[in-house]
Amino acid sequence: MFEHEQQKISERIRSFCVQNDLPQPVEIAWSPVPFSGEWGISTSFFQLAAQEARQIKERTGQGVNVPQRAQEIAASVAEYLGKVPGFSRIEAVKGYLNLYFSSSEYARRVVDTVLAQGRRFGAGEPKSDRVMVEYAQPNTHHSFHIGHARNAILGEAMARLVEFAGYETIRATYPGDIGLGVITVLWAYDRFYKGQEPQGIHERGQWLLKIYVEATSLLEKKEDETEEDKKRRESYEQERREMLRKWDAGDPYVRQLWKETRQWSLDELEDIFDILGIHMDVWFFESDVDEPSKAIVDELIRLGIAEDERPFGGAVIVKIDEKLGLKKEKYRTNVILRSDGTTLYLTKDLALAKVKFERYHVDRSVYVIDVRQSLYMQQVFKILELWGFPQAAKCHHLGYGFVSLPEGAMSARRGRVVLFKDVLDDAERRVLSVIAEKNPSLSGEVRQEVARQVGLGALKYAMLSVDNNKDIVFDWDAALNFDGHTGPYIQYAAVRCNSILRKASAEGIELQEDVAFDYALDAAEVQLIDLISRMPSEVQRAANEYKPLTIANLAYDLARALNDFYDRCPVLKAEPDIRLARLRLVMAARQAIVNTLAILGIETPDAM
RNA sequence: GCCCCCGUAGCUCAACGGACAGAGCACCUGCCUUCUAAGCAGAUGGUUGUGGGUUCGAAUCCCGCCGGGGGCGCCA
Numbered sequence: 001m002f003e004h005e006q007q008k009i010s011e012r013i014r015s016f017c018v019q020n021d022l023p024q025p026v027e028i029a030w031s032p033v034p035f036s037g038e039w040g041i042s043t044s045f046f047q048l049a050a051q052e053a054r055q056i057k058e059r060t061g062q063g064v065n066v067p068q069r070a071q072e073i074a075a076s077v078a079e080y081l082g083k084v085p086g087f088s089r090i091e092a093v094k095g096y097l098n099l100y101f102s103s104s105e106y107a108r109r110v111v112d113t114v115l116a117q118g119r120r121f122g123a124g125e126p127k128s129d130r131v132m133v134e135y136a137q138p139n140t141h142h143s144f145h146i147g148h149a150r151n152a153i154l155g156e157a158m159a160r161l162v163e164f165a166g167y168e169t170i171r172a173t174y175p176g177d178i179g180l181g182v183i184t185v186l187w188a189y190d191r192f193y194k195g196q197e198p199q200g201i202h203e204r205g206q207w208l209l210k211i212y213v214e215a216t217s218l219l220e221k222k223e224d225e226t227e228e229d230k231k232r233r234e235s236y237e238q239e240r241r242e243m244l245r246k247w248d249a250g251d252p253y254v255r256q257l258w259k260e261t262r263q264w265s266l267d268e269l270e271d272i273f274d275i276l277g278i279h280m281d282v283w284f285f286e287s288d289v290d291e292p293s294k295a296i297v298d299e300l301i302r303l304g305i306a307e308d309e310r311p312f313g314g315a316v317i318v319k320i321d322e323k324l325g326l327k328k329e330k331y332r333t334n335v336i337l338r339s340d341g342t343t344l345y346l347t348k349d350l351a352l353a354k355v356k357f358e359r360y361h362v363d364r365s366v367y368v369i370d371v372r373q374s375l376y377m378q379q380v381f382k383i384l385e386l387w388g389f390p391q392a393a394k395c396h397h398l399g400y401g402f403v404s405l406p407e408g409a410m411s412a413r414r415g416r417v418v419l420f421k422d423v424l425d426d427a428e429r430r431v432l433s434v435i436a437e438k439n440p441s442l443s444g445e446v447r448q449e450v451a452r453q454v455g456l457g458a459l460k461y462a463m464l465s466v467d468n469n470k471d472i473v474f475d476w477d478a479a480l481n482f483d484g485h486t487g488p489y490i491q492y493a494a495v496r497c498n499s500i501l502r503k504a505s506a507e508g509i510e511l512q513e514d515v516a517f518d519y520a521l522d523a524a525e526v527q528l529i530d531l532i533s534r535m536p537s538e539v540q541r542a543a544n545e546y547k548p549l550t551i552a553n554l555a556y557d558l559a560r561a562l563n564d565f566y567d568r569c570p571v572l573k574a575e576p577d578i579r580l581a582r583l584r585l586v587m588a589a590r591q592a593i594v595n596t597l598a599i600l601g602i603e604t605p606d607a608m
Numbered sequence: 609g610c611c612c613c614c615g616u617a618g619c620u621c622a623a624c625g626g627a628c629a630g631a632g633c634a635c636c637u638g639c640c641u642u643c644u645a646a647g648c649a650g651a652u653g654g655u656u657g658u659g660g661g662u663u664c665g666a667a668u669c670c671c672g673c674c675g676g677g678g679g680c681g682c683c684a
Contacts, residue, residue, distance in 0.1 A: 034627070044626065050664050066664030094627055095664090139684085176684070315682045329610055335682045345684055374612055375679055401613085401677090431646095439644065454646085465632095466621065469613060471677070478620070478633080482646050485621085485632040492646050500643045541624070553622065556631080567639095567648045586643095608646075 001110065001533045002041060005086060006030045009099065013043075016080045022073070023051040032530060033098050039526045040087070040100035045070040045077070049095070070095030103526060107517035107585075110533045114588040115513075122535040122595050124166030124543070128363075129394075132170040132356055133159040135368035136278070139176040140265035141185040143202075143209040144272050145417040146474055147403040147410055153463045154400055155368035156278050156601045157548040162366075164599055165543030170360060172282040174352070175269065177262050178290065181212070183247060186257055187240045188215035197264075202421050205268030208261065213415035272420065275456070277601050282360070284352055290343055293351035297337045300350075305386050306336055315339045320382050334379050349380050350387075357391050364394040366546065371399030371469055398546050401471035418474060427455030427480050434482060435608070442607060450605045454488050455480075457602045461487030464600050465552045485556055487602055490593060493559035493566075494604045497590035500571050504583055507572065511587075515580045524565040525585065531558050532592045539599070548600065555596035562589050 010028040017024055025048050033040045046066060053064035074092035081090055088102045114121045135155020138148045156171075163169035176182075188211045198207045218236055222229060246254040273280065297316050300306035306318045316337035321330055336346050356362045367377060377397035384392035404410060410417045431451040435442055442450065462479040466472060482488040504511070521529075535554065542550035571582040594604045 029624080031624075031626090042627090046626070046664055053664075064664085068664095070664075096627065137684095179684070181684085309681095317681060319681095329680090332611085333681055338682045340682085342682090344682065371613070372678055373684090376684095378612090399613085434646065438646065441644095470621080471614085473620090475620085481633080483632085484646095486646085488646055489632095492644085496644070496647085503643055545624090549622085553631095556622095560631085563647060564649095566643075570643070572643050607644085 001113065001536055002030075002106075006041060009081070009084065012081060013077055016077055017048070020076070022048065023055065025051075032534065033100070037523045037526065038100050039103060039106070039530045040098055042096050042098045044096045045073040046095050049073060067095050103521045104517040104519075106533075107521060107525070107529050107581075108515070110529050111517075111584050111588040114532060114591050115584065118591060119595065119598070121591055122539050123164050124536070124540055127166040127168075130168045130170065130360075130362055131162045131364040131366060132172055132282075132360060132362040133162065133366045133368065134172045134174055134284075135159070136269075136273070136280075137174040137176060137369070138269065139179070139181055140262045140269075141177075141182045141208050142212060142265065142412055143206045143417075144269065144420045145410060145412070146420050146423060147417075149276075149420040149423075149459070150400060150403050150463050150472065151368055151370075152273070152276055152278060153460050153601065154398070154468060154548065156276060157460075157464055157551075157599065158366060158368060158398060158546065160599050160601060161539070161548050161551060162543050165539050167364075167543070170281045170362065171279065172284060172356075173280045174284045174286065175266070176286045177265075178247075178287045180244065182258070182262075183244045184215045184219070184240060185212045186247070186254070186261065187236075187243045188212070188218070189261060190243070190257060191236075191239065201264075201267050201271050204264040206419065206421075208265060209412065209415070209417075212412065216413045275424065276460075277603075284355075286348060289348045289352055289355075293343050293347045294337070294341075296351045296354060297347065300336065300383075300387065303387070305383065310339055310341075313339060318379075318383055318386075320379055320386075323386050324382060331379050331382050332375075334376075336383075346376070346380065350383060353380065353384055353389070353395075357389055363391060364396070365391065366396045366398055368398045368400070371401055373397070374399050396546055398468060400468040403472045403474050405474055418476075423459060423476070423479065424455060426476070427459055428452060430480055431455045431458075431482070431488075439608065446607070450608050453603045453605045454482070454491060454608055457487035457491050457597075458482060459487075460600060460602050461490070461552065464548055465556070467549055468547075487597075488608075490555050490559040490597060491602070491604055492608060493562040494590050494593045494597070495606070495608050496566055497562065497586045497593075498606055500586050501583070501590075504572060509572070509579070509583070511583055512580055515584050516577075517581045517585075519578050519581070522565070522569050524561065524568045525582075528558075528561040528565050528585065528589055531561050532588060535592055535596065551596055551599050555593065555600065558589065558593050558596060562593065565589070 013028060014024065028043055030041050030043050033042045049064070049066045049070040053066055053069065056062055056064055071092060071094060074095055074097045077097055078090045078092045084090065084099065086102055086105060087099045089100050091098050133155055135158070136148070136152040138144060159169055159171050185208055193211060198204050219233065219240065221233065243254060247258060297306065300318070301308050301316065305323060306316050308316050310316065315335045317333055317335050319333045321332060324331065334346055335344060336350065338344060353365065356365055369377065374397060381392050381395045384395065405416070405418060428451040431454045432447060435447055435450065458480055465485065531554070538550055538554050542548060569582060571579060571586060574582060597604055
């Protein structure tokens with residue numbers, strides 16, 4: 001928020017260097033002065049001193065004490081700058097130049113800016129790059145578990161982040177609606193359950209998972225298998241293969257069965273997207289990309305990127321390291337078409353990337369996919385590069401660690417999964433019981449809505465406050481904790497703001513726009529304003545580094561500062577002038593918290 | 609064999625190459641007739657796995673080692 005001041009002072013530092021025969025600093029980096037209490041910006045002179053020291057060493061061979069010299073430079077710069085308008089004082093400490101803001105003036109500017117911009121506070125200027133974020137690639141004929149939820153929550157936060165940072169953003173999902181897993185469910189459904197259909201979107205979706213688990217068990221070879229078991233299993237296997245063949249051949253009965261059951265999964269998926277606040281712009285179905293993707297194989301062969309080993313009974317492959325001219329093995333070789341002419345994931349991903357670039361004109365492509373696919377994703381990007389797509393350099397794999405259970409990895413095949421819907425239902429129950437205890441005056445209807453917002457907030461924040469490439473062991477109690485470093489803690493801070501504002505209005509206090517912060521600000525107020533002012537730059541940094549975590553941290557820091565302020569600075573009972581200023585600050589703080597939470601896809605309740 | 613990720617307080621995790629490595633949980637002590645205690649303050653807790661290197665400065669970058677996880681031509 002203070003780029004203008006920073007730039008002006010940077011210029012003066014540069015001219016100071018010229019006048020004093022110092023090397024030109026490569027970069028003058030500004031950061032907030034750490035340690036609470038006062039508020040300002042800071043830069044250091046270590047680099048400059050080291051640059052100078054190197055020159056002296058070259059000329060005279062003499063060594064220089066860099067920290068000491070940095071402090072000297074900082075001190076003379078402080079003297080050179082003298083009194084700078086807008087800053088109350090300047091100091092040189094340990095090689096750092098600290099410029100402290102005139103609190104009242106800047107406090108007012110920060111607060112006014114936030115309130116003028118409202119929901120847009122923190123947003124970046126529009127940028128020319130178009131970004132596509134692909135996330136939520138669950139298989140149909142399954143149910144949605146917390147591993148899928150991590151993907152969807154992270155992907156949505158990423159999409160909101162780049163969008164808020166100023167990029168044109170396209171959200172894309174890529175459900176896997178074909179393959180052996182899907183056929184397995186079709187077979188078992190047709191064989192044992194045809195005609196049955198549970199009522200309720202989630203019941204139906206979960207039922208398909210149950211069928212899948214049963215079917216897998218029936219098709220799995222058992223240790224103590226009898227001759228009879230074996231015969232039965234083999235005949236089941238035969239039936240499944242027949243089902244796959246018929247699907248491939250476009251058999252109307254099987255296709256109809258597939259479409260019907262697939263729709264059940266999609267109904268559930270759409271409902272979950274709805275719950276999570278996700279609105280996809282583009283749906284790429286695996287079944288749609290399958291056949292057309294074969295065309296790119298010929299193209300890659302023609303271009304000399306892929307090698308066709310089918311005449312010798314092999315597949316179509318790309319020797320990536322060789323084509324890149326690498327000596328050491330790094331990206332290896334991968335198959336882009338099976339020897340029997342059927343497609344692989346890679347076939348489809350390459351074709352899909354082409355569509356993204358050519359039809360959707362995507363400049364940057366973000367893939368939110370399990371970190372275990374990391375080599376695979378690198379292979380995709382490298383092949384795209386060989387293929388001549390300049391956008392390949394701006395493809396980014398946002399990997400995330402997998403979610404496991406205390407008892408081990410989740411396994412859909414074995415039915416050992418924690419379903420997202422179950423966790424959410426439990427979260428809402430827990431919130432309701434907390435409300436009953438803490439805020440029984442909330443009306444029944446509002447309670448339900450608050451339970452949804454807070455329960456979801458807890459879940460989402462638990463997923464987003466951990467670095468994406470760290471694995472998560474899902475702990476029911478930890479994920480649904482409402483105290484401390486959690487979503488509800490942050491929501492609660494915003495709710496406290498609402499409380500104050502509501503009460504102010506009830507007491508007939510009129511809010512004013514022309515309010516000065518002409519009093520000795522408490523350290524908590526300074527800290528709060530400081531954090532608020534960082535939001536715009538944090539948004540840019542987080543978007544450029546593809547790190548929603550940064551925003552999750554900022555949201556928490558804001559909430560903590562607000563709670564501290566709440567405790568130390570009375571608002572309604574303060575002197576009238578201070579009261580008006582603090583009310584404005586409360587409004588601004590609420591807006592900043594609401595905006596950071598919005599990036600994370602977390603709603604803020606009015607009360608809780 | 610090669611590649612990727614991780615190792616920070618008892619536990620779960622933060623920390624643009626920068627100033628005293630911070631939170632939460634758990635445990636202990638205080639604070640509700642004062643804007644909702646889903647809160648605040650305080651106490652305890654660290655040779656950032658290990659040995660080198662680069663740098664004025666390293667949890668962060670580079671190399672070796674130890675430990676954990678993941679991946680590596682017709683699965684997705």
